[in-house]
Amino acid sequence: MDSQFLNGVIPGTISRFTERQLRTYEKYGETTKIRTGCLSGVYIGMKTTSKSIEIELALRGRARNYMGLDLEVDGKIVKSIRLMNLASEISQMKLHLYRFSDEKEREIRLYLPVSVEVEVISFSAQGQPLKKVGTRILFLGDSITQGMDCMSPVCTYPCVVAKILNADYINQGVGGFVFDPESLDENFPFQPDIITVSYGVNDWAKDFSARHIEDSVSAYLEKLKKIFSKSKIFVITPIWTDREDQIKQAGSLGDLRKIIADVARKINCNVIDGLSLVPHDSFYFVDGVHPNETGHLIYGVNLAGYLTGN
Numbered sequence: 450m451d452s453q454f455l456n457g458v459i460p461g462t463i464s465r466f467t468e469r470q471l472r473t474y475e476k477y478g479e480t481t482k483i484r485t486g487c488l489s490g491v492y493i494g495m496k497t498t499s500k501s502i503e504i505e506l507a508l509r510g511r512a513r514n515y516m517g518l519d520l521e522v523d524g525k526i527v528k529s530i531r532l533m534n535l536a537s538e539i540s541q542m543k544l545h546l547y548r549f550s551d552e553k554e555r556e557i558r559l560y561l562p563v564s565v566e567v568e569v570i571s572f573s574a575q576g577q578p579l580k581k582v583g584t585r586i587l588f589l590g591d592s593i594t595q596g597m598d599c600m601s602p603v604c605t606y607p608c609v610v611a612k613i614l615n616a617d618y619i620n621q622g623v624g625g626f627v628f629d630p631e632s633l634d635e636n637f638p639f640q641p642d643i644i645t646v647s648y649g650v651n652d653w654a655k656d657f658s659a660r661h662i663e664d665s666v667s668a669y670l671e672k673l674k675k676i677f678s679k680s681k682i683f684v685i686t687p688i689w690t691d692r693e694d695q696i697k698q699a700g701s702l703g704d705l706r707k708i709i710a711d712v713a714r715k716i717n718c719n720v721i722d723g724l725s726l727v728p729h730d731s732f733y734f735v736d737g738v739h740p741n742e743t744g745h746l747i748y749g750v751n752l753a754g755y756l757t758g759n
Contacts, residue, residue: 453578456558457491457619460638465489465621467634474623474632481625483510489563489595490588490607490620497576498554502546504573508539509566512597512624516562519603520546522555531600535565560602563595564624584616587639587680589673590647593688594622598739606740607645609749614756616643627652628665630672637676643756644677646670647685647723649709650702650738659699659708666712674716683756684713688723688748691737726751 452463459467466474466485474485486509493504502520514535520528528547546559557574561567588594588607596605603612611618619639626632628648646669652662673682686706693702710720726748727733733744740748 454493454495454572455491456494456579456617457488459619463488465491465619467637469634469636470632473629477626479510480512481623483566484512484564484592484595484597484624486510486566487512487564487595488561488567489602489622490605490618491561492602493559493561493569493572494557494579495574495576496554496556496579497574498552499574499576500549500552502548502557502559502574503543503571504546504559505541505543505570507541507568507570508535509568511535511566512564515600516565516567517600517602518544518546518562519560519601521558521560521603522547524556526603529601541570560608563599563602563605564597581617582615584614584643585639585641586611586614586616586618586643586645587641587677588618588620588622588645588647590622590645590685591626591651592622592624593739594620594647595624596620596622596745597624598735599742599745601742604742604745606745606749606752609746610753610756613750613753622647625651627655627657628662628669630665630668633669633672633676635676641677641680644673644680644682645685645721645752645756646673646682646718647687649687649705650690653687653697653699653702653705656698659704662699662705663708663712666709667716670713670716670718674718682718683721684709684718685721685726685752686710686723688727688740689729691731691734721752721755
């Protein structure tokens, strides 16, 4: 697939990460490598008069054994594909997505899977790339930001925020990841106006000490501000989980949120209370930690309100 039609990747590439970042993530093992290879937040966007939309995909690594694709035409979702229980032997597939009755020019966006590595072998529609819009957002975070366990790519909270703000964006969420300054690239080619940072639960779950987490958050945010000195940075404390009563070496999740918020304020970052983003009810979650489609939609709408000051 020509990278000019791929939105949500590093300019001129087919990846959400720079080569330097990928080398850092590879040190964390195969699971993390697969998750960085997933095209979370990436969509094929173009203006086209083609009557038929078909896509052929090669399937590589899998962070989950299911995946979804969403097709948007002139701002409306017209087709959603959900593929469950993907057998390991399935390595390639061709999907017939949509057929129009005429050759009218349309603006299409096909949102790609968030937790399965795919390679676009062919795409039937031809046209012109969509123009980049003004506001640029970089989403940094863990599995929730990546959208893992959310079947619908277009429902993930970064996508929801970007649609509300009409923004160009890159989703650099990586499942299982933590505050690690080595994951930041000083020569990052995408210059965002807004950056959101949403880590912490994995640092806590790995049973890091409070001091370790405080030092990691500080080192990460200091480096982030140095690289992106012109960007407005929003640090989101962890959203609600069903593990609020658990105690780790760093204390409770409430203690963790305070550590992150205190450090972020000292470094002059904007702090968003994650507890205000998703209702505190397992109905909105897949497993008590990862929001489902409804949870992500609410997260995105509420976060967009904070980012716009509403």
